[in-house]
Amino acid sequence: MTIDTLLDELIAREGGYVDHPADRGGPTNMGITLSVARANGFTGDMRRLPAATARTIYRQLYWDGPGYAAVAQQSMALAAELFDTAVNMGPGVASTFLQRALNALNRNQRDYPDLQADGAIGVRTHAALRAFRTLRGAAGDAVLIKAIEALQGERYLALAESRPANEAFLYGWLANRIG
Structure with a gap:
């Protein structure tokens, strides 16, 4: 890919x-x-x-712009997920999802320090991703992607709940953007 x-x-x-x-x-x-x-x-x-x-x-x-080419050097599957999420929700949202997922998966900072979930992928985010992947390997990529997709799905539901007109798009978002 x-x-x-x-x-x-x-x-x-x-x-x-x-x-x-x-x-x-x-x-x-x-x-x-x-x-x-x-x-x-x-x-x-x-x-x-x-x-x-x-x-x-x-x-x-x-x-x-958001640095997903550098993420792809570690995991193309993860970069592809971030790219698709960024297109639909914005790069800041997609990158924040990555940072939040890495924070939640770091076993209370035993594996790497928490990140500021600021939506900017920089040196600290790359270091956390490397540490996570070193510990969890390819199986970890799949779990990280599931965590990002869970955050994405929750956001789609919240968008539909907060603005009924968005219900016109919810089925397609869930069918075409997650999994």
Whole structure:
């Protein structure tokens, strides 16, 4: 698996142009909202957003920017989960989920110190991830991913409960984003 494979899968899953009335993001194409497209220099009609532009935006904002390429050097499966979560919830949320999960799995700081769950993956987060993986191995990656997905699922439910219009998306979020 590579970032190019992840981008191909993501764009296929996100689909084409949508302007759902319950979606606060407004017009969206390949999962890229109008505001994100504009903030990244695209000024055209969202129906004509080029796939190359979507790929560039995804790679810069949701892979390189939050540091998931460096996570991939330790675990591509974990980086892929973080990337997908970041696309749907934002990189800060996805990275915070990783930090919270690492904190909860460190056996009261016996394995490595707690992290500040600030959503920024830096030296301390990488060190904690290395320590966790050294102790738990490949099986640990699966558990860490399950913990992140549990946090993600809880957030989806909370979003639907707090804004009934989000119920239109809950089934798809749970079906397509978790597991």
